[in-house]
Amino acid sequence: MFGFIKAPCSSCSASAASEYRSWFCGLGCALSRSYSPLARFLVNHDSTFLSIAADQVNPQCAVPAVRTCCNPLAKPRAMYANDWATDYAAAVTVCALRVKLTDEVDDEGGLRRKLGQAAGMITTPAADRATEVLNTLGFPAREVWGIMEDRDACETPSSGLREAASPTAVAYRKIFEFPASFFGGEKRQCVSLGQLGESMGRLVYWKDALDDREEDLKQGRYNPLKYHREGRLMDRIGEEVEKFRFAAANVGESLTLLPSLANTSAEYHFAASSKSKRKSKKKSGERWYDFCDCFQCCRCTDGCDACVDCGPGDKGCIDCDCGCCCPCN
Numbered sequence: 001m002f003g004f005i006k007a008p009c010s011s012c013s014a015s016a017a018s019e020y021r022s023w024f025c026g027l028g029c030a031l032s033r034s035y036s037p038l039a040r041f042l043v044n045h046d047s048t049f050l051s052i053a054a055d056q057v058n059p060q061c062a063v064p065a066v067r068t069c070c071n072p073l074a075k076p077r078a079m080y081a082n083d084w085a086t087d088y089a090a091a092v093t094v095c096a097l098r099v100k101l102t103d104e105v106d107d108e109g110g111l112r113r114k115l116g117q118a119a120g121m122i123t124t125p126a127a128d129r130a131t132e133v134l135n136t137l138g139f140p141a142r143e144v145w146g147i148m149e150d151r152d153a154c155e156t157p158s159s160g161l162r163e164a165a166s167p168t169a170v171a172y173r174k175i176f177e178f179p180a181s182f183f184g185g186e187k188r189q190c191v192s193l194g195q196l197g198e199s200m201g202r203l204v205y206w207k208d209a210l211d212d213r214e215e216d217l218k219q220g221r222y223n224p225l226k227y228h229r230e231g232r233l234m235d236r237i238g239e240e241v242e243k244f245r246f247a248a249a250n251v252g253e254s255l256t257l258l259p260s261l262a263n264t265s266a267e268y269h270f271a272a273s274s275k276s277k278r279k280s281k282k283k284s285g286e287r288w289y290d291f292c293d294c295f296q297c298c299r300c301t302d303g304c305d306a307c308v309d310c311g312p313g314d315k316g317c318i319d320c321d322c323g324c325c326c327p328c329n
Contacts, residue, residue: 026080051089172201
């Protein structure tokens with residue numbers, strides 16, 4: 001559950017960017033408070049997206065507290081550090097790390113396997129604590145993590161693209177729809193949250209298939225692109241992106257923030273020009289997706305509306321050269 005969602009930029013307002021940062025930093029504080037100061041480094045955009053989505057069904061509106069995050073000398077700012085949604089997202093994040101490390105140990109060999117085993121031992125107390133938190137809430141932790149760990153059963157040469165991605169999609173659906181069932185939310189909210197998680201799970205799986213294709217084939221690991229044409233996968237991705245965007249727009253009252261995150265993330269990963277950009281950067285030894293989280297929002301003067309987070313050598317926009325969206329360059 002790491003690396004898919006991107007911070008809002010051009011399609012949001014300045015207030016939405018500030019709101020997003022309050023959730024992002026609040027999640028870091030929740031991780032530090034509940035698990036360990038080092039756990040704050042697990043804060044990520046995907047889990048922040050989950051906390052924002054979960055808050056949409058909470059009948060008690062989240063109230064930000066004015067405080068500092070990791071730097072006690074910094075200027076205090078509003079953060080959602082003690083909200084149900086951030087505590088839930090923090091527990092999911094720590095448990096997701098355990099699943100990721102287990103996956104590393106199963107898939108890798110040599111030094112990387114040993115490092116994964118060592119990291120798993122170090123993080124076991126925190127992961128056990130997070131699992132206990134989720135079990136107390138009534139979340140089916142054992143079932144969900146079991147689905148993620150048993151993905152091999154769906155990764156066969158005869159598996160279709162959707163079938164191969166189904167364990168990840170089902171796990172994400174259960175993670176996202178649980179807050180609605182916990183608070184007794186409306187059926188519409190439960191359906192939208194479930195669809196949001198399911199689509200995100202499929203997109204995460206398919207994005208990994210695209211990114212890891214060469215390495216997977218080299219190492220003899222399963223990759224659906226070994227058995228299916230890339231064009232067919234891109235068609236499936238296009239269909240799922242539309243479902244992802246629609247669900248984000250129908251979850252709750254955050255009419256700007258969730259759709260902005262969904263749209264920016266989809267454009268970032270799956271825009272038509274992304275493949276050629278990734279290839280050109282790879283040849284030059286640069287990483288196209290190395291972007292900073294400057295949390296600045298603007299609207300380009302020439303009317304383009306596809307800005308993403310800023311980063312080394314980036315002009316700030318996917319499909320225009322105005323360069324107006326990157327004050328951190």
